[in-house]
Amino acid sequence: MVGQSSSFSRLLLGCLILLLLYFLYMDAKLYSRIQNFPLRRNIDNMSVLDSNSYGSCDFSPLCDVTVKSIMLDHPNHYLFSPMATLFDKIFRIHEIEYITPNMISVFHVLIAVASAKCVASDSLVTRRVGVALFLIRSMLDELDGHVARARKNIHGEGSEIGSVGFFVDGLCDALGTTALLIGCLIYLKNNPPRRGYTHLQSLIPQVMDATKEVGPGFVYKGKITSKKIFQTLSCIGAQLLLSSTAWNRYIALYQDLLERRAVTDAQALCQIQAFRSLLMWVVAWLWRIFNPHALINALLVAVFCDKLWEFLCAIQYVGFLILVSIVCISEMHVQEVQSFIYKTLTNSTAV
Known part of the structure; x- marks a missing residue:
């Protein structure tokens, strides 16, 4: 599957299966946590309660439950975020004043460029090194957000829409992703697949x-042909753009609806009920597996397994259909949540 050694292939397949099982297990724990524990924002001693239940909240992805955290892809939520926290705990990055989150963002663009150069190689081993480098870039992408939140004493994942850091992080993510796609394009042009x-x-x-x-x-x-390769890669690029735009839009909308603090007691109760609803979990889980980070991770797996062209062909048109369907479901759900929480919203209660 991924190399000449069948034992190596079986080992990698076994690791992938174990990783998927771990993600499913953590999803079950996360859903249980949402249903059975108050949200941190609604109780002062939540850190004590969560620490007793889940261990140290510094590393557990189950403590600080936010809209963005449940819409993050599995590797970012369950692997890269705890790794970034551990890295910061060891090296105390957030205490080093001259290292800013934006500097970390720019640095992981350089890592992405190095990764793209490796992905463009004719050697499968070098391309796998490129995959590893891009995963390091993903961890650094989590680290810049962690450092920014640590300096502001903010717990849990969240998007500060409109801030300078939000735009810098988005621009650096776009540059890194573009570099990866260019690397894939160069590889496929130098090694054109056959029909x-x-x-x-x-x-x-x-x-x-x-x-x-x-x-x-x-x-x-x-x-x-090179034209066909470019068209196919353009499709995955367009899907990443659509996914990123929609994902950030719904994170912003759900944050405003479910994490708004200036609400009445009745509306706060409705916020919790909406957050815990099964439909909210379904919508969030769909974005977990089809947000831009998840699509990039799938692309990296394809590169690692030397199945890049097969993956691109499989997702070329189906990906658009899936994303448009998720957008439609999300849009209808947002309207329902808004109506449910703020159905009595008037000029006197508007916030």
């Missing part, structure tokens, strides 16, 4: 420069 092979048709004349014999009775179809 597969088919049984030799004796009645159809072969064109020598468009086919290659691969054995008795078989013939390769022509290579994929």
Whole structure:
């Protein structure tokens, strides 16, 4: 699957299965935590309660439950975020004044460029090194947000829409993603995939420069053109843009609806009920597996497994259909939540 050694392939497959099982287990724990414990913002001694239940809240992804945290992809929420916290605990980055979150953001763009250069290589081993580098970039992307929140004494994931840091982080993410896509483009142009092979048709004349014999009775179809490669990669780029725009939009909307503090007691109760609803969990979980970070992670897995072209072809059009469907579901749910919480909203109660 991912190399010449079948034992190595089985090992990697086993690790992937264990990782998926871990993500599902943590999802079950997170859903239980949402249903059975008050949210931190509604109780002063929440840190004591959570520490007794989940261990240190410095590292547990189950303590600070926010809208953004439940809409994060699994690797970021359950792996990179605790790793960033541990890294900061060891090196005390947030206490070093001359290291700013924006500096970390710019630095992980450089890591992404190095990763892209490796991904463009003809060597599978080098491309796998590129995947590892981009995962380090993802951890640093979590670290810049962690450092920014630590300096402001903010607990839990959140998006400060409109802040300088929000735009710098978004720009650096876009640059890093663009670099990765360019690396994939260079690799595919230098190693153009073929359309597969088919049984030799004796009645159809072969064109020598468009086919290659691969054995008795078989013939390769022509290579994929550079134009086709660019079009296919453009589709995944457009999907990443659509996913990023929609994901950030719904994080902002849900934060405003469910984490707004200047509300009446009745509205606060409705906020908690809406947050704990099964439909809210379904919408958030859909974004967990189709947000831009999740799509990039899937692309990295494809590069690592040497199945980049197969992945791009599989998601080229289906990805748009899935994303548009999730956007429609989210839009309808936002309207329902707004109506449920603020159905009595008037000029006298507007916030």
